[in-house]
Amino acid sequence: MLLAKHKKKLDDLLAVCHKNLHVVNDDLITRAFEMSVEAHKHDLRSSGEPYFGHPFEVAMVVAKEIALDDVSVASALLHDVVEDTDIDIDIIRKEFGDTIAEIVDGATKISNIFDSHEITQAENYRKLLLSMVNDIRVMIIKFADRLHNMRTLEYLPPEKQQRIAKETLDIYAPFAHRFGLAKIKWELEDLAFKHIHRKEYEDIAHGLNSKRREREHYIRKFIVPVETRLRQSNLKFEIEGRPKHLYSIYNKMVKRNKPLEEIYDMFAVRIILLTPDNNECFTVYGIISEIYKPIPERFKNYISIPKKNGYQSLHTTVVGPEGKMVEVQIRTRQMHEIAERGVAAHWYYKENGSQAPLDKELENWINWVREMFDQKQADESVSPKELIESFKLNLYQDEIYVFTPKGDLKILPKGATAIDFAFEIHSDVGFHTIGAKVNGRIVPLNTILRSGDQVEVITSKKQKPNFDWEKFAITHKAKAHIRRYIKEEERKLIDEGKEIWDKKAKKAKLHINDDDLTKYVHTKRYDNLQLFYLAIKNDEVDADVVINELTDTSLRSEGVAKVEDSTSMFNKFVDTARNLTTGISIFGTKGDMLYTYAKCCSPIPGDDIVGYVTTGEGIKIHRKNCRNVQSMLNNGEERIVRVSWPDSGAGDFIAGIRISGTDRSGLLNDVTNAISNFNNTNIRGVTVNTKDSFFDGQFILYVKDIAHLNGIIERLKRVKNISKVERFDE
Numbered sequence: 001m002l003l004a005k006h007k008k009k010l011d012d013l014l015a016v017c018h019k020n021l022h023v024v025n026d027d028l029i030t031r032a033f034e035m036s037v038e039a040h041k042h043d044l045r046s047s048g049e050p051y052f053g054h055p056f057e058v059a060m061v062v063a064k065e066i067a068l069d070d071v072s073v074a075s076a077l078l079h080d081v082v083e084d085t086d087i088d089i090d091i092i093r094k095e096f097g098d099t100i101a102e103i104v105d106g107a108t109k110i111s112n113i114f115d116s117h118e119i120t121q122a123e124n125y126r127k128l129l130l131s132m133v134n135d136i137r138v139m140i141i142k143f144a145d146r147l148h149n150m151r152t153l154e155y156l157p158p159e160k161q162q163r164i165a166k167e168t169l170d171i172y173a174p175f176a177h178r179f180g181l182a183k184i185k186w187e188l189e190d191l192a193f194k195h196i197h198r199k200e201y202e203d204i205a206h207g208l209n210s211k212r213r214e215r216e217h218y219i220r221k222f223i224v225p226v227e228t229r230l231r232q233s234n235l236k237f238e239i240e241g242r243p244k245h246l247y248s249i250y251n252k253m254v255k256r257n258k259p260l261e262e263i264y265d266m267f268a269v270r271i272i273l274l275t276p277d278n279n280e281c282f283t284v285y286g287i288i289s290e291i292y293k294p295i296p297e298r299f300k301n302y303i304s305i306p307k308k309n310g311y312q313s314l315h316t317t318v319v320g321p322e323g324k325m326v327e328v329q330i331r332t333r334q335m336h337e338i339a340e341r342g343v344a345a346h347w348y349y350k351e352n353g354s355q356a357p358l359d360k361e362l363e364n365w366i367n368w369v370r371e372m373f374d375q376k377q378a379d380e381s382v383s384p385k386e387l388i389e390s391f392k393l394n395l396y397q398d399e400i401y402v403f404t405p406k407g408d409l410k411i412l413p414k415g416a417t418a419i420d421f422a423f424e425i426h427s428d429v430g431f432h433t434i435g436a437k438v439n440g441r442i443v444p445l446n447t448i449l450r451s452g453d454q455v456e457v458i459t460s461k462k463q464k465p466n467f468d469w470e471k472f473a474i475t476h477k478a479k480a481h482i483r484r485y486i487k488e489e490e491r492k493l494i495d496e497g498k499e500i501w502d503k504k505a506k507k508a509k510l511h512i513n514d515d516d517l518t519k520y521v522h523t524k525r526y527d528n529l530q531l532f533y534l535a536i537k538n539d540e541v542d543a544d545v546v547i548n549e550l551t552d553t554s555l556r557s558e559g560v561a562k563v564e565d566s567t568s569m570f571n572k573f574v575d576t577a578r579n580l581t582t583g584i585s586i587f588g589t590k591g592d593m594l595y596t597y598a599k600c601c602s603p604i605p606g607d608d609i610v611g612y613v614t615t616g617e618g619i620k621i622h623r624k625n626c627r628n629v630q631s632m633l634n635n636g637e638e639r640i641v642r643v644s645w646p647d648s649g650a651g652d653f654i655a656g657i658r659i660s661g662t663d664r665s666g667l668l669n670d671v672t673n674a675i676s677n678f679n680n681t682n683i684r685g686v687t688v689n690t691k692d693s694f695f696d697g698q699f700i701l702y703v704k705d706i707a708h709l710n711g712i713i714e715r716l717k718r719v720k721n722i723s724k725v726e727r728f729d730e
Helices: 007-020 026-039 053-066 070-078 089-096 098-109 122-133 137-151 158-178 182-196 198-210 212-232 246-256 279-291 333-341 343-351 356-373 384-395 418-425 427-431 476-507 514-523 529-537 543-557 569-581 627-634 667-676 706-717
Strands: 237-241 267-273 314-319 325-332 399-403 409-413 433-438 441-443 455-459 595-597 609-613 619-623 653-662 682-691 694-703 722-728
Touching (some): 026 053, 053 070, 053 182, 070 098, 182 246, 212 267, 279 314, 409 418, 476 543, 706 722
Antiparallel strands (some): 399 409, 609 619, 653 722
16 A cells, blocks of 8 residues: 555656666666655654655656666665664665665765764764765765755754755765766755855845846847857757856855846856767857857867866857857767766766776776875874865865976866975975976965966975975865875974983983873873973973972872982082072072073063072073973972072073964064064064964064063054964963
8 A cells, every 4th residue: 555655656766767777677676665665654854744755856866867877766765764764784785785785875874974063083084985986876875865955955943954055065066066967066056055145045036037038038049140050060959048057146246246237147058069079069169259259268178178077068258149248168968968967977878888988087086086085195183174174175166277397287276386286296296396387487386376387396305395385285185295294293203202201201210101191291281192292392391390390299199298318419409509599690600500591481581580400401490480380389399499680681582472463464564563673673483374364473582681572562562453462481
């Protein structure tokens, strides 16, 4: 009875399959249909309708709009069975075989993969994406699943509508573009646009509908002379007006800052040639250019240089009747199939055993995805957020075409720089890049490339990656290599910091295991020992202070009140140091007392200071409020000695200031002038970050004393757009 109720749906699905698919196994699809109906018989959707309607509609999208194969249709019918019912993957495997079981399992695993707040491990995410490349039908089903969900999104709560729509616009639509699924991509974008910017969507839709007949009349007027000339040339073709999609019109309005009435290039025509001869596309272009005046800079030849997703077509924009601009696309039937169905069309031709070049294009596409997520091309420590941002960037549709000095073509994302080009050539070339020539002129590595540029990379065996490269590299490949190099360099510093620690701990005869040391560094706000060792190497932590604090802690935990009497060499040293420094300036000491300034707090004349007696480096001079000695002062630490500054100046001292505010043109120049013009202050180092119009800068300076530093701070507070200036230590 249940199956009889759905018989018409099964007949409709089979009819669509026979119309669009090369081979159809009726028994396979019927059995998958029956299992899906039975498994979901008690389930309802948010709309209140029977749940089976969803897998059925997903299967219809796969069969009709993507048209891959019957295995995809059967898998679409079953894609939610394992996730939402008692049927497990082993039952699917037993009933339908390994291929369908693996596709269903893959679709189940990535049901929420793009929901970034659920991603906890970048490596798992990467492996999952790699696994789906083994069978592209997993993602084909996810596209169909998402498309039907977007078509019925109004039944969900508003906040969920917003989240899913944004996720669709950020990830699914660009990913559909990379699969070459143009029709799916446009509908996903328009549906997402409808829910994210409903007012703008409705305004544009209303504006287009109000002039629909006028637009159709104009397109017909444009087409008539073209049809006549094409027939006279004995060409077999189809010609039609192509509707501009609402989201693309919205983007043009935003980009050009113009209302709908002033967006003139909304007319589009597509000519599809019914013979497979690519040369006929150029013949058609010549005919159109004779009838209407072309705009040269709007001509794009994607036939000779296809996009990375295999898209091929000629694009031209001409001035039509009444001076209106019309975009024309010219392509063969096969190019059109690939443009509309992308990788699904590649798959279709590959399965038919014809069109050998398409096999290579399909392989290139798969290699592109593998390159993005292959372990060799990505650092294990990359955060999920960084991975997703890189992933989204690499899905963007705009591409540029640049050439090596030998004429080899390289396709890069729009906005790519010379350093991206260097890593695109080879990782070794990228690592040793010292400069680049673009069209024969030497340019900085952060130079943004444009289509048609010829780029030559200049290398040196002695060159190593600069940490700043990651800021202007945009390709996943370049960023991953640079990031991994930075991590490796950081690991070296950590090892050196650990070596310093081990030597000093051994010299002080401090015995502490890693667990206890980890507990200690947590109290000092370091997440782990690696960051602690790195801080030691960078002179942010004084290892002697830590060792002495741990030594005292250890003694107290064993019930020993104080270190035993004056037989201790350390006590003798402390007594001597106290006699030399108590009550007098350390600079006035006549003896050979060794002292150094602690880099963790960088004291300067005028600061309240103390001396800390180390076991092998004399006295370390700290600011009194330094976090490394504050706890010892509170506990009456015996190794703290009184010191004071001399009456006269004693040269330049290092100090740091942090500046924040709202970014503007010329702000950095005004800040540096304000510093350097105050008592001829020298700037040792600058680090500046700007994000979302927020300016944050750290400046390392040479100053005479605290009065000198305070004068600079007051002067900076008067710079326009600066909201906060403060001294910082580390």
